Each structure stands twice: as C-alpha cells, then as structure tokens.
Amino acid sequence: MQLIEVKDLKKGFGTVSVLTNICFTVNQGDVIAVIGPSGAGKSTMLRCLIDLEQVDGGSIFVESEPLVKDGIYPSRTSRRKITAKMGMVFQNFNLFPHLSVRKNLIMPLMTVKKVSQSDAETLALQMLSKVGMEEKIDAMPNALSGGQKQRVAIARALMMNPDILLFDEPTSALDPELTGEVLAVMKQLASDRVTMIVVTHEMSFARDVATRVLFMSDGCITEEGLPQELFSAPKHPRTQAFLRSVMEN
Numbered sequence: 103m104q105l106i107e108v109k110d111l112k113k114g115f116g117t118v119s120v121l122t123n124i125c126f127t128v129n130q131g132d133v134i135a136v137i138g139p140s141g142a143g144k145s146t147m148l149r150c151l152i153d154l155e156q157v158d159g160g161s162i163f164v165e166s167e168p169l170v171k172d173g174i175y176p177s178r179t180s181r182r183k184i185t186a187k188m189g190m191v192f193q194n195f196n197l198f199p200h201l202s203v204r205k206n207l208i209m210p211l212m213t214v215k216k217v218s219q220s221d222a223e224t225l226a227l228q229m230l231s232k233v234g235m236e237e238k239i240d241a242m243p244n245a246l247s248g249g250q251k252q253r254v255a256i257a258r259a260l261m262m263n264p265d266i267l268l269f270d271e272p273t274s275a276l277d278p279e280l281t282g283e284v285l286a287v288m289k290q291l292a293s294d295r296v297t298m299i300v301v302t303h304e305m306s307f308a309r310d311v312a313t314r315v316l317f318m319s320d321g322c323i324t325e326e327g328l329p330q331e332l333f334s335a336p337k338h339p340r341t342q343a344f345l346r347s348v349m350e351n
Contacts, residue, residue: 103129104127104166105129105130105164105265105266106127106128106151106162106266107127107128107163108126108127108161109160109161109162110125110159111147111150111157111160111161112159112173113158119321120321121143121147121321121322122321123160124143124160125323126316126323130265130297132297132313133297133298133313134298134300134314135302135311136301136316137302137305137308137344138319138344142318142319142320143320143321144301144318145301148190148268148270150162151169151188151268151299152185152190152268153184159173160172164185164266167180169184186264187264188266188267188268189259189260189262189267190268190269191255191256191267191269192270192272193270193271195254197243197254197255198243201242201243202242203239203240203241203246203254204223204226204240206254207222207225207229207258207261210261211225211262214262226261227239229258230257233256234253234283235253247280248276249280249281249284252272252276252284253284253287256288267296267297268298269288269298269299269301269302271302272284272288274303281304285304285307288307303348305333305345305348305349309329309333312329314326314327314329315332317332317336317340317341317344319340324338325337325338325341
C-alpha cells in the first residue's frame with residue numbers, strides 16, 4: 103500500500119532554490135534512508151512532508167489525500183488531519199523542558215485526541231517500555247542524557263499511533279557512544295515494520311536497515327535504489343564521490 107507520493111516538489115527561500123523536482127514514493131513498511139551532503143535540502147524536504155514548510159510547487163499525497171496538489175494547499179483543517187497520520191522526531195529532541203517525561207508523552211495525546219489521563223498514562227508506559235525508558239517516566243528532561251532524550255522523543259511520536267515516522271538526523275546531536283542506543287530502537291521499529299523516512303548521516307543504518315536509499319545533492323534526488331546496489335555500485339559521480347568521502351572517514 104502506497105502511503106506517500108511526492109511529485110515534482112519545488113521549494114526556495116527567496117531567490118535560492120532548495121528543492122527541485124523531488125519525486126519519490128513510500129510504501130507501507132518501507133524504511134527510506136535519505137543521505138547526502140549538508141545543504142542538500144534533506145531536512146527541508148522532510149519539513150515539507152509534514153507541513154512545517156510550504157512548497158512552491160508540486161504535490162504531496164499522504165494515503166492518497168493531497169497535502170498539497172500542484173502547489174495549492176487545501177484548508178488548514180484538512181492539512182492537520184493529513185499530517186496527524188505522521189509523527190516526527192527532531193534532531194534536538196524538542197521535549198518540553200518544564201514537563202516530566204510522563205507529561206511530555208501524555209499531554210499531546212490528551213490535548214489532540216482527547217484521550218483520558220489514565221488511558222494516556224497506560225499507553226505512555228507501553229511506549230517507554232518499547233524504547234527501554236519506562237524507569238524514567240517521572241524524570242525531567244534535564245536529568246536525561248542526549249540518547250535518553252531522543253528515545254523519549256521517539257516514544258512521544260509513537261504515542262499518536264502514526265502511520266509514518268519521520269526522523270530528521272536523529273543522532274547528529276549525540277555523542278558517538280549514545281548514538282548506538284537510538285539506532286537500536288530505530289532498528290527494532292524497522293523490524294516491527296514501522297514505515298519510516300530517515301534523514302541520516304549514519305551510513306551503517308542506511309546500508310543495513312533501510313529498504314531503499316535516496317541520495318540527495320543540490321536540492322535534487324540524484325540517485326535512489328536498494329541499499330546493497332547504491333552502496334556497492336553507485337552510478338552517479340556525485341554519489342560515488344560522497345560515499346567515497348564518508349566511507350573513508
């Protein structure tokens with residue numbers, strides 16, 4: 103089942119073109135890794151998918167419903183309903199610093215979906231257990247490591263039962279020793295067939311976990327393919343140069 107279809111997406115900031123004719127699809131159960139150099143437009147593309155940035159042209163369909171069609175957006179109510187099918191995990195966690203882990207998880211669910219507090223707390227424990235953080239339910243964010251904060255952020259995204267999870271460089275703000283614990287959670291989600299789009303600099307995750315890899319450069323998808331094909335025999339010179347540089351480091 104196709105969950106996302108992106109056609110000819112265009113986005114600029116002022117006179118600077120950031121995305122040019124982006125086209126791809128996401129099927130249920132896919133893990134799409136988006137790789138490429140900094141400034142390629144990867145995070146901007148992700149933000150367009152969840153309506154945090156508005157596009158200048160093109161179309162985004164989520165489960166066949168238009169978030170934007172030929173550059174024209176439906177009502178804000180329609181867009182909210184569509185983006186509710188997606189959850190996003192940000193680079194810098196975006197936890198509310200003044201709320202406990204428990205409240206970070208239950209408040210969005212109670213506010214948006216009008217779930218009772220007792221039901222929300224039951225689900226919060228389940229989601230925290232999924233990411234190995236149930237013992238930290240009453241901790242404050244400032245008492246957590248970066249890896250723990252990101253695992254809580256993943257649990258918070260899962261609370262809304264999204265059909266698709268978007269990750270924007272979820273490990274880039276972490277020390278190397280904390281990266282592994284977050285990647286382990288993401289690998290488990292992949293094995294549970296959670297549909298994910300992951301902007302990442304972790305080439306091992308892209309190679310070993312993704313079902314498909316998109317390589318972006320200069321605002322375009324320069325190459326896409328199965329991980330084993332793209333990593334072992336990249337066709338485009340830009341992809342070849344990028345992989346050579348990151349694999350040597």
